[in-house]
Amino acid sequence: xxxxxxxxxxxxxxxxxxxxxxxxxxxxxxxxxxxTVELMRKEQEHFRCFVAETGDKEIIGIALYFFAxxxxxGKSLYLEDIIVKKEFRGKKIxxxxxxxxxxxxxxxxxxRIRWQVLDWNSTAIGMYRKLGARVDNEWLNxxxxxxxxxxxxxxxx
Numbered sequence: 001x002x003x004x005x006x007x008x009x010x011x012x013x014x015x016x017x018x019x020x021x022x023x024x025x026x027x028x029x030x031x032x033x034x035x036t037v038e039l040m041r042k043e044q045e046h047f048r049c050f051v052a053e054t055g056d057k058e059i060i061g062i063a064l065y066f067f068a069x070x071x072x073x074g075k076s077l078y079l080e081d082i083i084v085k086k087e088f089r090g091k092k093i094x095x096x097x098x099x100x101x102x103x104x105x106x107x108x109x110x111x112r113i114r115w116q117v118l119d120w121n122s123t124a125i126g127m128y129r130k131l132g133a134r135v136d137n138e139w140l141n142x143x144x145x146x147x148x149x150x151x152x153x154x155x156x157x
Contacts (some may be wrong), residue, residue, distance in 0.1 A: 001054070003093055005100050008049035008062065013040045015059035016049060023083040027118060031065070033144075035124050050100045052084065060085045063097040070112060077105045079115035089123075098131055116141070 005077035008016055024030045048049050061084035068078045079101055083091045105113050117124050117135065125135055144152070 001091060003052050003054060003060075003096065005050055005052050005089075005096050008051045010041055010044060012051055012059060013037045015042070016051065016062050016064070017144040018066075019059070019062050019083045019085065020081060022085065023081055026083075026086075034039065047080065047105075049120045050097055052097055060088045061093045061097055063101055065101060067108065067110070068114075070114075073109050075108065076114060076136075077101065079113060082115070094124075094127055096132070098127075102131075146155040 017035060017037055019039065020035065021030060021033055023039060024033045047064055047066045049064040050064055051059045053059050061140075063079060065077055065079045068076050068127060068131045070076050082097055082101075083096060084091075084097070104110075110147065119125075128135060
């Protein structure tokens with residue numbers, strides 16, 4: 001199978017969003033996806049993305065990332081999502097996307113790559129460990145969504 005990994009363009013955003021939704025459905029959280037193609041276009045300076053496409057230009061995988069700064073180590077790459085369409089899994093496409101992420105991290109002199117994986121996603125965990133990742137089960141996620149941000153008020157003294 002002829003697969004190309006390339007930088008995503010704004011014309012790819014509908015396919016990128018479809019894959020994000022496929023991942024959310026796999027993670028049993030589809031109802032939490034509020035992103036839109038229009039929002040991605042508006043906020044495209046905040047993320048970067050690779051797509052995996054077949055010879056007939058079908059986008060079958062993505063790796064979406066951004067740069068972050070961690071106080072303990074410095075500039076880092078945060079891999080927000082990596083997904084390969086179900087029917088194309090097991091063909092090393094995820095590994096190829098991860099290799100592009102490693103390439104970017106080296107070129108950008110990142111000190112760390114970080115991402116999350118659900119504890120029940122044993123297939124992904126296995127791939128990540130083969131790539132040299134340490135899977136940590138100590139840290140808990142803390143999230144305040146948009147409504148919480150809007151509703152939060154700081155107490156004035």
